[in-house]
Amino acid sequence: MERLLYLYGITLKEEAASQSISDLKGIDGKAGLEVLDYGWCSAIVSPVDEGEFGEEALETNTQQMEWVQEKAYLHHEILMSLKNALTLIPMKFCTIFQHEESLKKKMDAHEKEWMTLLEKLKGKEEWNIKVFNHSDLLKEQVADHHPEIQKKKEEISQMSKGMQYLQRKKLDQSIEQQVLQEQQKYVRQLHSEWEALCEDTAEKKVWNKNVTGKDADMCWNGAYLIEVDKVETFLKNITNANEQGEKAGWVIEVTGPWPPYHFSSLSKSEVD
């Protein structure tokens, strides 16, 4: 059977040399991790079976959510251990090379870009922030105090009963929209404060309630790349924001430090 190589991440050779990475098991739970050196960089890989990770096998396996969940979780666990020990460019799930030769080609072709990227990532951490809002209070506030809504309410009260019914429905929609705008304004303000402390940021898609399983709306989902020295200030700011927003229904969730997944892709121009 072909020896496929599963690539977990790329690091600086000098850092890889000082670590005992082979103690860690790979994505198949059996093979140990290997470090392959290419110039100044090292690739952290493990051999995987074609029967499980070959192109055909993956087509079947990735349709089984259980397999994807288990393996994606393992992938992440391995990268967490690696990023604790090294400056790491983490790979996405199932970055697999069919031959060592093709890995070498890729490593050689991009050594400079990897070096630049590793230099950027050195001494920094990725933190993720999600901001949620229980919108009841905000809705009430908008309904009772927003000038445009007040004006519309006033107009509606002058109308006939039938018209009132229709217009009230429209009014509810306006309130919803206004609430959304207020939420966006609030999280943009927070984001700009956090952004100022960071090297780089990435906006992620917000999830709907079916996905989060929460009553509150997810209003912001973002990733932040930040110098280790500034993390304390960053987290303090978040803690304060959480305390200040609590009464108005705001909840901020922070997770990290993550492997810098959101700040590690080569741009298209570097790849061509």
Place this chain on the structure above:
Amino acid sequence: MSYRENYENQDIALIDILDTVLDKGVAIKGDIIISIAGIDLVYVDLKVLISSVETLVQSSLDDSLNSKTLDSEKEALERVTK
């Protein structure tokens, strides 16, 4: 106690991990790798993967597939993998 200790390595929802390690980046990465490494790189069939993740993360109308269910599955996984 530092702020870091408060937040560091708190439990991350499995759905968050999936969203991050699988997300559309896989698609982009797939394209990129294909274009630079020739044809002999194995990669996940993007359409398949993206549709399975979308089922999970985005368009999930099935309430049984929300974050809480995933977390209980993650706990089960942790028991197996640790």
